Amino acid sequence: MPPIRIGLAGTGRIGAVHAETLTTLPGVEAVVVADADAARARSTADKLGVEFAPDIEALLAANLTGLVITTATDSHPALITAAVDRGIPVFCEKPIAADILGTLVVIDRLAGSPVPVQIGFQRRFDAGYRAARTAVTSGDLGWVHTLRATTLDPAPPPAEYIPRSGGVFRDCGVHDFDIIRWVTGREVVEVYATGANRGDRFFSAAGDVDTAAVILRLDDGALATVSLTRYNGAGYDVRLEVLGSLGNAVVGLDDRSPLHSVEPGYPPSSLPAYPGFLDRFHPAYTAELATFVGVATGRMPNPCPPADALEAFYIAEACELSRHTARPVPLAEVRR
Structure with a gap:
């Protein structure tokens, strides 16, 4: 070689x-x-x-x-x-x-x-998300009825980034949309999305929102919610809960998750919260690039071709349309 x-x-x-x-x-x-x-x-x-x-x-x-x-x-x-x-x-x-x-x-x-062209969705290479996918495909969870995903950034990116970011659904939520498809093996058929601005004015000036909530309907009838914000001061909080008729799987719940229980007898973790995506997903990024080397040398199949990225983009596009029109949007309405 x-x-x-x-x-x-x-x-x-x-x-x-x-x-x-x-x-x-x-x-x-x-x-x-x-x-x-x-x-x-x-x-x-x-x-x-x-x-x-x-x-x-x-x-x-x-x-x-x-x-x-x-x-x-x-x-x-x-x-x-x-x-x-x-x-x-x-x-x-x-x-x-x-x-x-x-x-x-x-x-x-x-x-x-x-x-081959491999598109970067590093959550597919995270150990927790991979375990959740296995739990779904093995049948251990029974039939999945609810998913709850979060991508909560501790602080917004620079103001000059926002006008060219594509908006919170295309820039941020697209990772959740991709991983929900990948973990469940199902397709999204309809979305409802809304958003709000309570932080810096540069979001609204760019036609974007700093906080958003999304409901997704999957093709088997399961429902998923996605919560997004640029202002989660407690730390970087990326999770996925997969709830089924027999059990559940939770990704991103560990001693560095920026969650603080106010129940008596539950002291906060002594470990610092994740400060951002590079820290949280460092092992996943390494595994992703190692896989790409395998793809480039013909030793591995492509784990994320462009068609997968297009599907996640369709969901983001439908969310943006839903936010502007305040109504549910079928994915068929944005497909081309």
Whole structure:
């Protein structure tokens, strides 16, 4: 087997973390980084002792085994197609594109290509979510009637990020939508979503909300709720409760969960709450990238193809429409 060389486009916060993770993976012999901000890419390369490419063209020409994309969303379509056209397998952080139409254009362009494109939904690689999925598929829970998911950020992202984030459903809730599909093996057929703004004005100025509540109806009649907020001061709280006729499974309930019981005799945990997603999901991100190396080298099947990302995006799109129209929205209404 030729040397495994993984390129990385985009050395911002998540990109720098991924670059460092790639250097620790067995079998990866070289990591090559590039960024629109060449100075930032060079700084990352020097810090990690990896190769530097002065621009994307140089990166794509660096004899890569695979490419990891962590750049801004609007650059994803061109980078994905440029890599695939050169026969380079791709890992791309969600989303594929900024909207459904752009996503469909990329998927149509990839149709028939043998080059794999893996989309980043790291919760699929988290041990708790994987255990919940096993509990559902094994029948241990009986028939599932209710799911409750939360993604509660401790503090909002920078104000300048919000106008280009796609909104709380596409940027934040999409992870919950994907994992509910993945854990249950069911499809969402209808959504009802609402939102509120009680925090910084830059959310409403961008047409977004800082807190949201969603009800999902699945194709087998099960109901799911999703709670989202940018202002959970107690800490980063990401959980999933799966309730069935015979039992339940709870993901994300541990000594670092930012939950404080006020019942007598239940002292708070002595461990600090999770401060953010990088800390909470570090093992999952590592497993996800290790899987991508396996996909890129032909040793593993693609665990999250673009079609899966599209399904989660459809749910987010329906939520946004529901919020604006104050009514339930069938998924069929937003499918194209």
